[in-house]
Every structure is written in C-alpha cells, then in structure tokens.
Amino acid sequence: MSLPSEPVLAPAAEPADAVRPAEGRGPWRTALRRLRRNRSAMVSLAVLLAVAALTLLAPAYAGWLGIDPFRSNLAGTWVIDGQSVPVMEPSTTGLGLGVTPIGPTWDLGGYFLGADNQGRDVAARLLYGGRNSLVIAGSATVLCLILATLVGLVAGYMGGIVDTVLSRILDVLWAFPVYLLAISLSIVLLTSAFTIGPVTITAGSLLLPIGIIGVIYVPYVARPIRAQVLTLRQSEFVLAAIGLGLPTRRILRKDVLPNLLPTIIVFVPILLALAITTESALSYLSIGVQPPDASWGTIIQDGQTLLYSRPWVALAPGLAIVATVLALNVLGDAVRDALDARGHGR
Amino acid sequence: MLATVVARLVQMAFVMFGISVLVFLIFFATPGSDPAARIAGRNASPETVEQIRHDFGFDRPLPVQYVVMMKRLFVTRDLTSFVNRGQKVIPEVLDAIPATLSLVGGAAVLWVLGSLAVGVAAAALRDTAVDRGLMILSLIGISAPVFWLGEVANLLSQSRYHDTWLFSWVPGLGYVPLSESVSGWFKALVIPWITLAVLYIGIYGRVLRANLIEAYSEDYIRTARAKGLSPTRIMLRHALRTSLLPFITMFGLDFGALVGGAALLTEVVFGINGIGRLTFHALQNLDLPVILATVIYASFFVVAANALVDVLYAVIDPRVRA
Numbered sequence: 001m002s003l004p005s006e007p008v009l010a011p012a013a014e015p016a017d018a019v020r021p022a023e024g025r026g027p028w029r030t031a032l033r034r035l036r037r038n039r040s041a042m043v044s045l046a047v048l049l050a051v052a053a054l055t056l057l058a059p060a061y062a063g064w065l066g067i068d069p070f071r072s073n074l075a076g077t078w079v080i081d082g083q084s085v086p087v088m089e090p091s092t093t094g095l096g097l098g099v100t101p102i103g104p105t106w107d108l109g110g111y112f113l114g115a116d117n118q119g120r121d122v123a124a125r126l127l128y129g130g131r132n133s134l135v136i137a138g139s140a141t142v143l144c145l146i147l148a149t150l151v152g153l154v155a156g157y158m159g160g161i162v163d164t165v166l167s168r169i170l171d172v173l174w175a176f177p178v179y180l181l182a183i184s185l186s187i188v189l190l191t192s193a194f195t196i197g198p199v200t201i202t203a204g205s206l207l208l209p210i211g212i213i214g215v216i217y218v219p220y221v222a223r224p225i226r227a228q229v230l231t232l233r234q235s236e237f238v239l240a241a242i243g244l245g246l247p248t249r250r251i252l253r254k255d256v257l258p259n260l261l262p263t264i265i266v267f268v269p270i271l272l273a274l275a276i277t278t279e280s281a282l283s284y285l286s287i288g289v290q291p292p293d294a295s296w297g298t299i300i301q302d303g304q305t306l307l308y309s310r311p312w313v314a315l316a317p318g319l320a321i322v323a324t325v326l327a328l329n330v331l332g333d334a335v336r337d338a339l340d341a342r343g344h345g346r
Numbered sequence: 347m348l349a350t351v352v353a354r355l356v357q358m359a360f361v362m363f364g365i366s367v368l369v370f371l372i373f374f375a376t377p378g379s380d381p382a383a384r385i386a387g388r389n390a391s392p393e394t395v396e397q398i399r400h401d402f403g404f405d406r407p408l409p410v411q412y413v414v415m416m417k418r419l420f421v422t423r424d425l426t427s428f429v430n431r432g433q434k435v436i437p438e439v440l441d442a443i444p445a446t447l448s449l450v451g452g453a454a455v456l457w458v459l460g461s462l463a464v465g466v467a468a469a470a471l472r473d474t475a476v477d478r479g480l481m482i483l484s485l486i487g488i489s490a491p492v493f494w495l496g497e498v499a500n501l502l503s504q505s506r507y508h509d510t511w512l513f514s515w516v517p518g519l520g521y522v523p524l525s526e527s528v529s530g531w532f533k534a535l536v537i538p539w540i541t542l543a544v545l546y547i548g549i550y551g552r553v554l555r556a557n558l559i560e561a562y563s564e565d566y567i568r569t570a571r572a573k574g575l576s577p578t579r580i581m582l583r584h585a586l587r588t589s590l591l592p593f594i595t596m597f598g599l600d601f602g603a604l605v606g607g608a609a610l611l612t613e614v615v616f617g618i619n620g621i622g623r624l625t626f627h628a629l630q631n632l633d634l635p636v637i638l639a640t641v642i643y644a645s646f647f648v649v650a651a652n653a654l655v656d657v658l659y660a661v662i663d664p665r666v667r668a
Binding site: 168169171172173175176177178179180183184185187188273277280281284285286287297300303304307308311314315317318321322325326328329330 | 357360361364365368369372373384485486488489490491493494495497498500501504505602603606608610611614625626629630632634637640641644645648649652
C-alpha cells in the first residue's frame with residue numbers, strides 16, 4: 001500500500017477518539033502498524049504470496065517437466081521406479097475395459113498428483129489453473145470496485161433523480177440471486193462470440209467470467225459507498241469546499257474519495273474471496289473458464305468422474321481454493337480491524 | 347403498520363418488474379446474436395427457428411416481445427423446451443420444488459441450531475481456546491466451496507468408508523420423495539443437509555458471536571448483572587434475544603436465495619433433482635426456455651421471501667414500525 005505523503009482526512013467511519021493518531025502518526029500508518037502486528041494476518045499474507053508465486057511459476061514448471069499440460073496424452077508412458085507404465089492404465093478388474101489415469105507419483109519430476117482422464121499432468125494444470133483463478137478474481141475485484149465506486153459516488157453526490165434511478169437499479173440487482181444472474185449472463189454470452197463496437201469477444205475469453213463476476217457484486221459494494229458519500233456530502237469540509245466554489249471534480253477527488261478509501265480497501269480481500277469461489281462454482285458448472293483453459297473450478301469438474309478412483313484430481317484444487325480463500329478471509333478480518341471500519345455487506 | 351406492509355409490497359412489485367425486464371434484456375436483447383436461434387438450441391432446423399421467431403414475436407418491437415414472454419411464463423404457461431421436444435417447462439419447474447424445499451429446509455434447521463450453538467459457545471467462552479478454535483473452524487467452513495465439500499463427503503461416505511459402520515447406512519446418490527418413504531427421504535438427505543449447512547453455520551456463528559459480544563457492552567446487561575441474575579439467564583434471556591434480530595433478515599435472504607437456485611451446486615453434487623439440477627441440465631443442453639423459467643420463478647420467490655421477512659420484522663421489532 002502506498003502511503004499518501006500529504007495529510008489525509010480521517011476516515012469518516014471511525015469514531016473521533018479512535019482515529020487520533022498515537023504519537024503523531026497518521027491514520028494510515030496506524031492502520032498499517034496494527035496490521036503488521038497481527039500475526040495471523042501476516043501468515044495469511046505469506047500464504048497468499050506463496051500461492052501467487054507458485055502459480056506464476058506454472059510455465060517454468062511445465063517447461064521443466066517437458067510436457068504440455070493442455071494436450072491430451074492418452075497413449076503416453078511414464079517411468080516410475082525404473083519401470084515404464086502407461087499414463088492411462090488399462091483396467092485390471094471386471095471386464096478389463098476402460099482405463100484409469102496414472103495415480104499420484106508424489107514425485108515432482110512428473111505426475112506429482114497423477115493424471116486426469118485425458119492423461120494430462122494434474123500438478124502442472126493446478127498451477128496454470130490457479131493462475132487463471134487468481135487473474136480472474138483479481139481483475140473482477142478491480143472492475144467491481146471501480147464500477148461500484150463510480151455508481152456510489154455519482155448516486156450519493158448528485159442525489160435527486162440520478163440517485164433515485166441508480167438506487168432502484170441497484171435494488172433490482174441486489175434482489176437478483178447472484179448465481180442466477182451469473183447463469184443468465186453466462187449462458188447468453190458463452191454460446192457465441194459477440195461484438196461491442198470495435199471489440200470482438202470470443203466465447204472462450206477469460207474476459208467473460210471477469211466481466212460477469214465483476215458486475216454481479218457491484219450492488220454489494222455500491223450501496224455502502226453511496227451511503228457513505230451521502231453523509232460526506234453533508235459534512236462541513238465538503239460544504240465548505242462547495243461554498244468556496246471549488247469544481248466538483250476536485251471536491252470528489254480531494255475530499256470525498258480519500259474518505260472512501262478505507263471502505264474500498266476493506267472490500268478488497270472480501271471481494272477476492274467471493275470472486276475465487278464464484279469463479280470456481282461457475283467453472284464447475286461449465287459456464288466459467290472454457291476448455292482447454294483450466295481453472296481450479298474446471299479441474300474439480302475434471303476430477304468428478306475420477307472421484308472414487310483418482311480422488312486427488314478433485315481434492316487438490318479444492319484444497320488450493322480453501323487455503324487461498326481462508327487466507328483472504330483472515331486477512332480481510334485483520335484489515336477491517338486495522339482500519340476500524342465497520343464491515344458492510346457480506 | 348399497514349402503511350409499512352403496503353409500501354413493502356409496492357417495492358416488491360417494482361423489483362419483480364425490474365428483474366423480469368433485466369432477464370428479458372439479457373436473454374433477448376443482447377447485441378450480436380439471434381434470440382430465436384438461441385431458444386431453438388443446437389442443430390435446430392431453419393423452420394423451427396422461423397417458427398420461434400414468429401411465436402415469440404421477435405419480428406415485432408421489444409415491448410411487445412416482453413409482453414409475449416411474460417404471458418407465456420405466467421398466463422398461458424405454455425413455454426416448451428426445444429431440446430426435449432414439446433416438454434412443457436413450467437410444470438417441470440413446479441415438480442422440482444419439493445426436492446429443493448426438502449434440501450434447503452432441512453439444512454436451514456441444521457444451520458440455525460448449529461450456528462446458535464457455535465455463536466453462544468464462542469461468545470460465552472470469549473478469548474479462550476474454544477472460542478478461537480470455533481472461529482477458525484467457522485472460517486474454514488466459509489472458505490470451502492460447497493460443491494467440493496460435497497465431493498469430499500461423497501468420497502468418504504460412498505466410496506472410501508462406505509463399508510464401515512460409519513457410513514454403511516448411506517444410500518446411493520439421489521432424492522427419495524417424502525411421500526415414498528420417510529426414512530429413505532431422511533437418509534438420502536442427511537449428508538447433503540450437513541454439507542449445505544456448513545457454510546451457513548460458519549457465517550451465522552460468526553455474526554451471532556459478534557452481536558452477542560456487542561450486546562454484552564450494553565447497559566441492560568450491566569443492569570441484569572447488578573440484579574444478580576445467573577450468567578446463563580443473562581446470556582439466553584437478555585443478550586441472545588436482541589442479538590437474534592439481525593438473524594431474521596439474514597435468514598430470510600439466504601433461505602430465499604438457496605431455494606431460488608443457490609442450492610444448485612449441492613443438488614448437482616448429490617444428484618438431487620430439484621430446481622437447481624433442472625437448471626444445471628438445461629445449462630448443459632443450452633435449453634434456454636427452462637433456464638428462463640427457473641431464473642424468473644426462482645428470483646420472484648426470493649423477492650417474495652425477502653418482502654415477507656421485512657413484514658415479519660416490522661411485526662417483531664416495534665422500532666421498525668415507527
């Protein structure tokens with residue numbers, strides 16, 4: 001987090017005495033100090049950085065293995081303990097029909113977590129999939145925060161008819177169950193490529209899940225921001241700025257936005273966690289990330305047919321999701337406590 | 347009181363209208379694609395597409411199309427699937443309701459009882475190892491994707507430990523109607539109930555703990571202490587009662603959302619043929635009329651459930667009535 005060099009007004013959500021900087025520190029530095037002292041928050045941060053670093057290493061790992069985790073390898077063989085075994089082992093029970101993919105070798109040199117039903121290396125796909133999951137979650141969070149802040153600022157500051165219209169639209173979106181909205185959007189957008197002006201978005205593009213997830217959570221963030229802007233609009237320093245005849249854009253940028261920052265920051269880990277879970281659910285329902293691309297959700301789906309024979313295909317991405325989302329939730333609690341802003345939404 | 351109820355009902359009607367318009371725009375007015383072709387599904391003949399274009403009025407202005415859609419959904423209820431030729435969609439949706447209600451209802455009982463236990467225990471034993479342990483468990487429950495949790499449950503109860511005393515009673519995946527066999531219904535649903543409830547026990551337990559701890563700093567608790575009431579009585583009769591109020595709103599929202607489709611993932615994993623699984627199969631086949639019907643019916647249910655909760659709230663909490 002970059003610290004603003006000029007003094008920033010105290011976050012409005014905090015009670016006056018809690019904000020008073022200890023030993024002349026600014027509120028930002030106080031919050032950062034509180035966060036640093038929180039041991040579970042620091043552990044969570046380390047976990048998140050480790051997950052991000054590992055997923056960034058995906059191409060390097062695949063390159064080192066010398067295999068393409070996106071090409072099926074049904075006829076390939078692999079050497080375990082000096083013996084050559086087929087990646088897709090023929091069934092030895094029953095009628096001898098069907099094949100079972102190779103199980104976990106627990107050897108980082110290849111098929112660490114086994115293969116999926118196309119003979120692809122699950123460990124390498126897990127890293128690539130994680131990269132997609134994190135990229136989608138991160139971009140969707142940024143998109144959602146930008147949209148929500150814009151909507152909240154405009155509705156709260158302009159008031160009147162603009163506020164009424166925007167608030168009613170938010171009401172409708174809010175009442176619309178998240179998954180149903182996501183399903184409606186996905187089914188329409190994923191079936192065919194479509195064009196908006198000069199941009200053509202293909203059906204398998206990652207931009208689609210990013211856009212869908214980014215949009216569906218806008219009301220959760222925009223409503224509390226709008227409420228805060230409404231109170232800020234009536235605060236003395238904003239009234240004074242208006243009285244001085246300062247341009248609206250300057251007031252919004254210099255007076256209103258800095259006071260919204262704590263709320264926005266509190267939403268970052270919460271939204272990231274929500275976005276990762278939503279992305280995995282959509283991909284599991286095959287309306288998120290499209291093959292041959294992978295994400296943690298698609299790998300869980302790949303593993304479903306192998307659940308009883310090769311459970312690690314589905315278990316590993318789930319554990320990755322649990323670890324990441326858990327770290328985000330712990331960090332989210334810590335950030336909220338550090339900024340002492342009340343949690344809005346869920 | 348009456349004014350509150352009327353105002354809420356008017357708002358409900360407005361939101362329902364808004365949602366129907368939004369769904370209509372998403373399905374029929376997205377730029378760059380032909381809605382008739384989409385409704386017809388894959389590999390439809392040009393004649394079918396032309397027929398649909400005429401039936402839905404896609405060759406007429408948008409407001410007319412909207413009215414036609416609403417009429418077919420709610421008045422004539424003759425929306426038919428084109429993937430499963432001639433299958434009427436609305437009765438199919440209505441038939442799926444009991445399974446979804448069974449799943450969500452049972453899970454709701456579990457999660458209310460579970461979160462009460464977790465919240466009260468954590469608040470009463472605040473800052474002890476028990477409190478910290480419960481809160482960590484809650485967070486893990488919140489963080490685990492429900493469909494993955496369901497797969498783990500299946501792996502344990504259907505495969506790995508199915509032959510031990512622990513899970514030998516677990517029937518194969520699927521739903522057994524209550525009218526067919528009460529014990530079969532119960533056995534088939536126990537594990538789905540638990541799986542679905544875990545997330546909500548986590549969320550509600552944490553919220554309840556926070557509310558209780560806030561309540562304990564209030565004056566009336568100090569008064570109760572000064573009167574010499576027992577800690578149990580203070581917790582259950584004084585602190586818990588006020589802390590439960592926000593619960594009702596949350597419960598209404600979540601119950602509505604689950605019946606309305608959020609239970610989809612649980613239904614898919616456990617093969618329970620409710621509304622969610624219907625939607626899921628329609629997604630696989632790109633069966634648009636079914637999705638249209640489930641989305642509209644489910645979101646209307648959610649909106650109605652929320653309105654009902656708000657009205658109930660006004661009955662329970664005199665401050666809201668004003």
